[in-house]
Amino acid sequence: MTLKDFRAACVRCGASRPYAAVDSRCSCGGLLDPVYDLTTARVREDEEAPSARYFDLLPLHRPDSVLHIGDGNTPCVHARTLGSRLGLDQLYLKDETRNATRTTKDRMAACVLAVLQEQGVSEFVASSTGNSSTSFAWGLRFTGAMKVHLFTGRDFVDRHQYTHHPGVELHVVDDDFVGAAAAGRAFAADQGLLFEGGFFNSGRREGLKLAYLEAYDQMPRPPAVVFQAISSGMGVYGAHKGAREYLAMGRLPALPRFVCVQQLSCAPMWRADRDGSDHIRPQDVLRRPRGLAKAILRGDPSNTYPFMRAITTGTGGGFAAVSDDEMVRARRWLAEDEGIPVCFAAAAALAGVAQLAARGEIGRDEPVLVNLTGGERDGHADD
Ligand SMILES: Cc1ncc(COP(=O)(O)O)c(C=O)c1O
Ligand SMILES: [Zn+2]
Structure with a gap:
C-alpha cells in the first residue's frame, strides 16, 4: 500500500513539521493545518464512505485507516418553497440532520477516531455541549478497543447519548x-x-470539512454565501479550508462569503466584531450562558475568535446574531416548507439567512448554502 505523504504547516509563519494526531499551536501562536499535495489530490467519486471519497484531503496516511460510522452522504436540498419565502431562488440546505446521530459532528468523530487509531492512540479525553461527545461515543463501536473520557457540565448531561458503550x-x-x-x-x-483539543484538533476541523466538500460537489452552481451556526467555529474553519483547497484544485471558481451565526443571548463573537474589536473583550464573555440553541452555548470563544474573524473579513462575509423569535420562526419554516426537523442551532443558521436577505445583503439569484448542522431528538429541538 502506498502511504499518502503530507505535513502540518503553521498558517501564520509557514513553519512545516510532521503531522501529529492532536497538533497544538505553533510556537508563533498560529494554527497548524495539514497540507496536502493539491496538484495530485483528487476526489474518488466511486467511494461510498465520505472519508474514502475525500481521502486525499484528510489527515490520514493509510487508505485502510478510513472509518465509516454512518456519517455523511446527506442530501443538499434546493429549498424552493422556503427560498421563495425569503426571496432567494438558489437556497440550498445541507441536511446534516441525516447523519447517524443526527448532527454533522459524526463527521468529525469519523475523522478524529481514524486519525487517533492510525497514530496508535487508544484512549483520550474530550468535552462538548453534547453533540460531539455523542458522536465520539457512537463512533467508538466502529473502532478497535478505544476508550474515551467525556467531560461535560451538569446542564448538558442529558444531551449525551450512546454513553453505555x-x-x-x-x-x-x-x-x-x-x-x-x-x-x-x-x-x-x-x-x-x-x-x-476541540477546535485545536485539526482532525475535527478536517472531518467537519466534508459536509461542505459534499455540498460544493452537490450544488449545480458554486455557493456565493455560506451560513453556519457557530460555537467555536471549527466547522466554518473547515468549510473555508476546504473551499481554498477546492479553489486550488479547480473545483470551485471563487471563495464564498462565510457568515457565522450566533444566538443573541450568547453572541460574544458577533458583539466583539460589531464593535470592531479584533479580540474577545471581558464584556463579551458570558458565564453560564443560556439560550434555546444549547449546542452553541460557548460563553468564551476568546481563543478561536481571531481565526473566525480572519475568515469573515477575508471573504466579505460576517457575523450575525438572531433572537429566540427568529430561531423559532426559522425552525417552523424548515419543518413546514421543507419537512426538515432541526435543532435550534440549525434554525439559527437559517434565521441568519433570513436576516441578511431581508436587509438586501444577498442577491435573489446568488446560490446560498446553509449547513443544517443538527436535528431534533425525540421531538425536542435542542434538549
Ligand atoms: C448542532 C450544532 N451546530 C453547530 C455547532 C457549532 O460548532 P462549531 O462552531 O464549534 O463548529 C455545534 C457544536 O457543537 C452543533 O452541535
Ligand atoms: Zn508559526
Missing part, C-alpha cells in the same frame, strides 16, 4: 461548558492521557 466514561462537572473543558484538560494532564 463499555469504552465510554462520562465525567460530570458542576460548571458550564467552558469549565467542563478545563476540567477535562486537567484530568488528561493528570492521567497522562491525550486531550483531543
Whole structure:
C-alpha cells in the first residue's frame, strides 16, 4: 500500500513539521493545518464512505485507516418553497440532520477516531455541549478497543447519548461548558492521557470539512454565501479550508462569503466584531450562558475568535446574531416548507439567512448554502 505523504504547516509563519494526531499551536501562536499535495489530490467519486471519497484531503496516511460510522452522504436540498419565502431562488440546505446521530459532528468523530487509531492512540479525553461527545461515543463501536473520557457540565448531561458503550466514561462537572473543558484538560494532564483539543484538533476541523466538500460537489452552481451556526467555529474553519483547497484544485471558481451565526443571548463573537474589536473583550464573555440553541452555548470563544474573524473579513462575509423569535420562526419554516426537523442551532443558521436577505445583503439569484448542522431528538429541538 502506498502511504499518502503530507505535513502540518503553521498558517501564520509557514513553519512545516510532521503531522501529529492532536497538533497544538505553533510556537508563533498560529494554527497548524495539514497540507496536502493539491496538484495530485483528487476526489474518488466511486467511494461510498465520505472519508474514502475525500481521502486525499484528510489527515490520514493509510487508505485502510478510513472509518465509516454512518456519517455523511446527506442530501443538499434546493429549498424552493422556503427560498421563495425569503426571496432567494438558489437556497440550498445541507441536511446534516441525516447523519447517524443526527448532527454533522459524526463527521468529525469519523475523522478524529481514524486519525487517533492510525497514530496508535487508544484512549483520550474530550468535552462538548453534547453533540460531539455523542458522536465520539457512537463512533467508538466502529473502532478497535478505544476508550474515551467525556467531560461535560451538569446542564448538558442529558444531551449525551450512546454513553453505555463499555469504552465510554462520562465525567460530570458542576460548571458550564467552558469549565467542563478545563476540567477535562486537567484530568488528561493528570492521567497522562491525550486531550483531543476541540477546535485545536485539526482532525475535527478536517472531518467537519466534508459536509461542505459534499455540498460544493452537490450544488449545480458554486455557493456565493455560506451560513453556519457557530460555537467555536471549527466547522466554518473547515468549510473555508476546504473551499481554498477546492479553489486550488479547480473545483470551485471563487471563495464564498462565510457568515457565522450566533444566538443573541450568547453572541460574544458577533458583539466583539460589531464593535470592531479584533479580540474577545471581558464584556463579551458570558458565564453560564443560556439560550434555546444549547449546542452553541460557548460563553468564551476568546481563543478561536481571531481565526473566525480572519475568515469573515477575508471573504466579505460576517457575523450575525438572531433572537429566540427568529430561531423559532426559522425552525417552523424548515419543518413546514421543507419537512426538515432541526435543532435550534440549525434554525439559527437559517434565521441568519433570513436576516441578511431581508436587509438586501444577498442577491435573489446568488446560490446560498446553509449547513443544517443538527436535528431534533425525540421531538425536542435542542434538549
Ligand atoms: C448542532 C450544532 N451546530 C453547530 C455547532 C457549532 O460548532 P462549531 O462552531 O464549534 O463548529 C455545534 C457544536 O457543537 C452543533 O452541535
Ligand atoms: Zn508559526
